[in-house]
Amino acid sequence: NNGDERAARIPRYVRVNTCLWTTQDAIRHYQEKGFKLSSPFSSDKAFARDDHIPDLLSFNPQCQFHDDICYTSGKIILQDKASCFPSTVLAPPAKEDSVVIDATAAPGNKTSHLSALMANKGKLYAFERDQRRFRTLKTMLNKAGCKNVEPVNMDFLTVDPINSKYAKATHILLDPSCSGSGIVNRLDYLLESEENEEAEELQSRLNKLASFQLMMIRHAMKFPTVQKIVYSTCSVHAIENERVVSQALKTEEAIKGCFKLAPRTQILPTWHRRGREEDMDFTGDAESLIRCSPGEDATNGFFVSCFIRAQITRSMEV
Numbered sequence: 450n451n452g453d454e455r456a457a458r459i460p461r462y463v464r465v466n467t468c469l470w471t472t473q474d475a476i477r478h479y480q481e482k483g484f485k486l487s488s489p490f491s492s493d494k495a496f497a498r499d500d501h502i503p504d505l506l507s508f509n510p511q512c513q514f515h516d517d518i519c520y521t522s523g524k525i526i527l528q529d530k531a532s533c534f535p536s537t538v539l540a541p542p543a544k545e546d547s548v549v550i551d552a553t554a555a556p557g558n559k560t561s562h563l564s565a566l567m568a569n570k571g572k573l574y575a576f577e578r579d580q581r582r583f584r585t586l587k588t589m590l591n592k593a594g595c596k597n598v599e600p601v602n603m604d605f606l607t608v609d610p611i612n613s614k615y616a617k618a619t620h621i622l623l624d625p626s627c628s629g630s631g632i633v634n635r636l637d638y639l640l641e642s643e644e645n646e647e648a649e650e651l652q653s654r655l656n657k658l659a660s661f662q663l664m665m666i667r668h669a670m671k672f673p674t675v676q677k678i679v680y681s682t683c684s685v686h687a688i689e690n691e692r693v694v695s696q697a698l699k700t701e702e703a704i705k706g707c708f709k710l711a712p713r714t715q716i717l718p719t720w721h722r723r724g725r726e727e728d729m730d731f732t733g734d735a736e737s738l739i740r741c742s743p744g745e746d747a748t749n750g751f752f753v754s755c756f757i758r759a760q761i762t763r764s765m766e767v
């Protein structure tokens with residue numbers, strides 16, 4: 450079936466958790482285990498460093514890591530390449546006084562990536578609304594040795610942007626619930642079920658997701674000192690991606706806060722697949738967006754955007 454074929458073209462991605470060891474050490478470890486640095490498709494004992502994500506390794510799709518001690522001890526995280534893009538684009542500062550928010554954190558892959566990029570310094574608030582998923586998040590963060598993270602079991606939309614704890618946040622990651630239509634091993638199932646779903650029902654489900662996603666972006670824009678907001682989904686639907694971004698740029702929060710899309714030079718410029726121009730209702734900015742196409746890009750389907758403040762606003766001077 451198509452999904453299996455697509456999955457076979459996606460390497461097994463392994464992110465080295467630099468909160469616990471270095472990528473050099475990880476490479477040496479796998480070489481000692483008999484793996485050779487070469488194209489991951491050349492043999493089932495081959496692996497490579499990724500071209501876009503510094504601490505990401507790619508192995509043959511046949512490789513299994515669930516019993517690997519490095520996985521069970523949190524030293525490696527099994528995370529698709531595209532899902533490493535948002536934290537990389539957010540590029541949170543690794544300083545003792547950094548304040549960063551992950552608004553929708555569980556199960557915590559991107560949270561642990563942010564924590565590693567911050568060199569485990571400063572403060573990373575990780576919000577998760579769902580109680581069960583929040584427990585999973587806490588377990589994951591403990592295992593991964595993320596000491597700068599404070600997990601909070603709370604709906605991000607109810608977080609007061611001027612609360613003294615959070616008001617100093619300069620970077621926010623927003624990876625909210627979405628249709629999940631880009632996930633390759635769920636792709637056939639999802640697209641099939643979407644085909645069977647009445648067009649109207651599908652439209653109404655996507656519309657609801659899109660209004661929730663827009664609300665989340667607008668809320669993030671209310672944080673007084675936020676400089677950078679990354680919004681991502683694992684959806685292939687423009688309605689949850691380019692269209693949400695276009696709408697967000699027209700909101701009162703974006704206009705007052707002087708938010709615009711970060712230019713291509715600041716958002717993985719060497720990544721080839723960009724946003725869909727035809728789904729933006731203004732011109733020129735689709736280049737500022739990233740898309741990953743399931744199967745074609747050796748990743749799952751994914752979307753990443755990045756809002757930055759165009760200028761210092763009065764709220765930032767408070």
Ligand code: SAM
Nearest residue numbers: 553555556557558559577578579604605624626
């Ligand atoms: N970023 C996560 C990762 O890489 O592991 C995946 C996040 S998942 C796509 C979205 C998560 O956001 C879910 O766990 C969901 O329960 C949570 N969520 C949805 N709405 C929320 C809200 N308003 N506040 C906080 N968490 C929320």
